[in-house]
Amino acid sequence: MTTLRNIKCGQTVKVVKLHGEGALKRRIMDMGITRGCEVYIRKVAPLGDPIQINVRGYELSLRKSAAEMIEVEKL
Amino acid sequence: MSIKIALTGNPNSGKTTMFNDLTGSNQYVGNWPGVTVEKKEGRLKGQKDVIITDLPGIYSLSPYTPEEIVSRNYLINEKPDAIINIVDGTNIERNLYLTTQLTEMSIPVVIALNMIDIVRKKGDNIDIEKLSQKFGCEVVETSALKGVGSEEAVSKAIALAEQKANTLPPHKFSKSVEDSLSKIASCIESIISPDLLRWYSIKLFERDQMVSEELSLDNDTKAKIESIIAECEKQLDDDSESIITNERYKYIVDAIKDCYVKKNTSRDTVSDKIDKIVTNRWLAFPVFAAVIFLVYFISVTTVGTWATDWVNDVLFGEIIPPAVEGFLESVNCADWLTSLIIDGIIGGVGAVLGFLPQMMVLFLCLSLLEDCGYMSRIAFIMDRVFRKFGLSGKSFIPIIIGTGCGVPGIMASRTIESEEDRKLTIMTTTFIPCSAKLPIISLIAGAFFPGSIWVAPSVYFIGIAAIICSGIILKKTKALSSSPAPFVMELPAYHVPRAKNVALHIWDKTKSFIKKAGTIIFLASGLVWFLSNFNWQLRMVDAPNSILANLGSIVAPVFVPLGWGTWEAAVATLTGLVAKENVVGTLGVLYGLQEVAEDGVEIWGSLQASFTALSAYSLLLFNLLCAPCFAAIGAIRREMKSAKWTLIAVGYQTVLAYAVSLCVYQFGMFFTGNGFNVFTAIAIIVLIGFIYLLVRRPYNKDGKNCSAKEVGNAALGGAKL
Numbered sequence: 196m197t198t199l200r201n202i203k204c205g206q207t208v209k210v211v212k213l214h215g216e217g218a219l220k221r222r223i224m225d226m227g228i229t230r231g232c233e234v235y236i237r238k239v240a241p242l243g244d245p246i247q248i249n250v251r252g253y254e255l256s257l258r259k260s261a262a263e264m265i266e267v268e269k270l
Numbered sequence: 271m272s273i274k275i276a277l278t279g280n281p282n283s284g285k286t287t288m289f290n291d292l293t294g295s296n297q298y299v300g301n302w303p304g305v306t307v308e309k310k311e312g313r314l315k316g317q318k319d320v321i322i323t324d325l326p327g328i329y330s331l332s333p334y335t336p337e338e339i340v341s342r343n344y345l346i347n348e349k350p351d352a353i354i355n356i357v358d359g360t361n362i363e364r365n366l367y368l369t370t371q372l373t374e375m376s377i378p379v380v381i382a383l384n385m386i387d388i389v390r391k392k393g394d395n396i397d398i399e400k401l402s403q404k405f406g407c408e409v410v411e412t413s414a415l416k417g418v419g420s421e422e423a424v425s426k427a428i429a430l431a432e433q434k435a436n437t438l439p440p441h442k443f444s445k446s447v448e449d450s451l452s453k454i455a456s457c458i459e460s461i462i463s464p465d466l467l468r469w470y471s472i473k474l475f476e477r478d479q480m481v482s483e484e485l486s487l488d489n490d491t492k493a494k495i496e497s498i499i500a501e502c503e504k505q506l507d508d509d510s511e512s513i514i515t516n517e518r519y520k521y522i523v524d525a526i527k528d529c530y531v532k533k534n535t536s537r538d539t540v541s542d543k544i545d546k547i548v549t550n551r552w553l554a555f556p557v558f559a560a561v562i563f564l565v566y567f568i569s570v571t572t573v574g575t576w577a578t579d580w581v582n583d584v585l586f587g588e589i590i591p592p593a594v595e596g597f598l599e600s601v602n603c604a605d606w607l608t609s610l611i612i613d614g615i616i617g618g619v620g621a622v623l624g625f626l627p628q629m630m631v632l633f634l635c636l637s638l639l640e641d642c643g644y645m646s647r648i649a650f651i652m653d654r655v656f657r658k659f660g661l662s663g664k665s666f667i668p669i670i671i672g673t674g675c676g677v678p679g680i681m682a683s684r685t686i687e688s689e690e691d692r693k694l695t696i697m698t699t700t701f702i703p704c705s706a707k708l709p710i711i712s713l714i715a716g717a718f719f720p721g722s723i724w725v726a727p728s729v730y731f732i733g734i735a736a737i738i739c740s741g742i743i744l745k746k747t748k749a750l751s752s753s754p755a756p757f758v759m760e761l762p763a764y765h766v767p768r769a770k771n772v773a774l775h776i777w778d779k780t781k782s783f784i785k786k787a788g789t790i791i792f793l794a795s796g797l798v799w800f801l802s803n804f805n806w807q808l809r810m811v812d813a814p815n816s817i818l819a820n821l822g823s824i825v826a827p828v829f830v831p832l833g834w835g836t837w838e839a840a841v842a843t844l845t846g847l848v849a850k851e852n853v854v855g856t857l858g859v860l861y862g863l864q865e866v867a868e869d870g871v872e873i874w875g876s877l878q879a880s881f882t883a884l885s886a887y888s889l890l891l892f893n894l895l896c897a898p899c900f901a902a903i904g905a906i907r908r909e910m911k912s913a914k915w916t917l918i919a920v921g922y923q924t925v926l927a928y929a930v931s932l933c934v935y936q937f938g939m940f941f942t943g944n945g946f947n948v949f950t951a952i953a954i955i956v957l958i959g960f961i962y963l964l965v966r967r968p969y970n971k972d973g974k975n976c977s978a979k980e981v982g983n984a985a986l987g988g989a990k991l
């Protein structure tokens with residue numbers, strides 16, 4: 196399974212499915228990361244975590260532990 | 271009949287700016303998510319029967335964060351007559367997600383399409399007619415910042431409120447979801463009013479815990495609803511919460527395809543270009559260090575200090591006291607009253623107000639950083655570091671601000687979502703030396719460590735170590751343990767700080783500071799003056815015979831193990847509770863000099879006679895780490911909203927300060943060849959206890975201990991608490 200965590204910076208991927216449950220999953224979805232949407236991985240923070248992505252036209256940062264819940268496919 | 275209008279919208283969409291614009295109030299606005307935590311009310315300018323409520327910025331109406339719960343409870347229970355939904359035009363897709371939820375609540379909604387000036391500047395075009403049709407509510411173009419359109423939005427909202435015209439969402443979910451929703455609706459239609467039926471049905475479909483508890487359905491109905499949901503989930507191969515969220519976003523994407531024309535589709539905006547440098551892998555920390563250095567260079571080293579020195583030495587040194595003294599003499603005022611006014615009140619309040627210019631410069635710098643959007647970048651680059659100690663990147667902001675003054679530092683902790691993390695941050699923020707502690711450092715460093723360059727940095731280092739260790743220790747306690755808070759944070763676009771906003775911010779902070787100086791510090795100064803000038807028979811005496819000296823010598827034995835059990839040191843520490851700079855002032859008074867310079871050069875001699883270098887350093891450490899000044903304790907009380915937690919915080923800080931000073935002094939004595947005694951043994955026990963608290967297993971909410979790895983895994987699986 197490819198997750199957002201494994202994607203290199205500068206790539207654009209499509210969300211396949213969200214794993215996990217509860218508040219964190221809902222929060223990720225509320226922020227617009229839903230099945231089928233495109234996510235551009237902009238950068239990794241200087242210390243390697245969190246990551247910064249562009250989704251639905253804005254910039255969002257989330258930890259790699261959360262990125263691991265997001266299953267994606269390369270475009 | 272008054273009309274209630276609620277302002278809702280995403281964090282950072284310009285809600286508070288519009289609120290200020292409409293009500294003429296001066297709420298502070300920041301460029302980082304989460305500035306409004308509680309709701310605020312104000313009356314519409316020029317129309318006093320219209321009440322505007324500013325709800326906290328939210329992304330959704332999920333039941334998970336305090337802001338969202340506050341907002342949805344308000345909308346359901348208070349039922350405002352209309353909602354103005356502020357939608358950031360530059361970020362329309364995600365902003366409209368909340369709109370799809372608001373329109374289901376049977377309250378008329380007006381969309382204020384905000385920041386329209388920026389949208390136009392980018393060359394984009396939004397067809398508001400079509401947008402209005404797609405979302406079933408009126409749309410007004412606004413730019414809250416420039417004061418454009420807010421009034422039109424509010425008058426539309428008033429008109430709708432008067433017509434009682436409910437907004438009907440034109441948006442429908444897919445057929446199988448709609449089928450399930452109407453089945454759920456038929457189960458609960460007997461207990462829910464028809465206008466909220468759809469909202470409750472959707473919430474039950476999402477398995478919203480809060481709603482199902484609120485309705486207290488019987489088990490049969492619950493089971494029936496559960497089977498309806500399960501069937502739909504099976505059909506669509508996803509969980510119900512995801513189904514709803516996905517369909518909302520799908521609807522938005524389709525809807526804005528027709529009405530939103532983007533001119534420039536490139537992903538790299540100006541903000542991204544700035545971020546290429548500011549959060550760059552190699553440059554982020556140098557840039558961060560340079561920014562912090564610059565802030566302190568301006569506010570502590572140069573401009574701020576010049577201004578503060580002028581206020582301290584000239585205004586409260588040469589201008590006000592002689593003038594007041596002259597006046598008091600001319601009216602033949604009694605000596606004791608002159609002393610109270612000059613030494614007690616002007617001395618005490620002046621010592622605090624003296625810091626005002628420095629603080630204003632510091633607040634100017636910090637509010638520029640906040641307003642331009644850099645603070646959330648700090649959280650972004652520091653998160654990794656702070657997560658290791660049980661805190662999040664957002665905890666760093668209060669600490670930076672706390673180097674200026676603990677009070678705004680503590681207040682800045684509001685943006686941290688998790689209750690436990692917020693408490694933890696409040697408890698640790700004041701460990702970082704604030705600007706009022708600088709005089710103590712210069713006094714001790716000057717008198718005992720002349721020419722030393724390590725004393726001042728060591729104090730900051732110990733402050734940071736105290737924060738880190740406290741983070742680790744407290745995170746493992748029952749009350750403060752929590753699964754790591756999700757760090758899902760928007761990085762708002764940079765913008766040029768707005769003069770009005772920055773000025774408001776500085777004014778807001780300055781006002782509360784002056785208020786504090788005028789009340790609590792005013793009273794405390796008078797009290798200290800009284801206690802140090804009178805004996806128990808209420809006769810005026812010299813300080814060594816005063817009530818204060820008496821009380822000091824009762825307390826002093828407590829500090830013997832720390833190496834400074836004299837009543838002067840004890841009293842100085844106690845008066846430090848009023849304001850930390852009092853420690854130097856009190857020592858000055860007690861060692862027989864009325865007026866001492868900031869570094870207390872006049873009393874170095876008498877200090878050297880009473881302290882060793884080691885006991886002086888122990889005194890310094892205790893004063894830096896122990897309970898902060900009353901003003902900061904007041905801030906802790908306000909933010910904790912609990913007397914119990916305030917006591918816990920202050921108690922923890924004092925106990926930690928005592929333990930650290932004890933260990934430093936006793937081990938210092940031992941290693942400088944002063945033999946082993948009972949206190950050395952106690953220090954060893956304290957140290958072992960401290961290490962135990964650092965390395966022990968964290969408390970687990972399920973009632974059993976688990977290893978750090980399991981906690982990590984639980985976090986990965988999502989915070990299901």
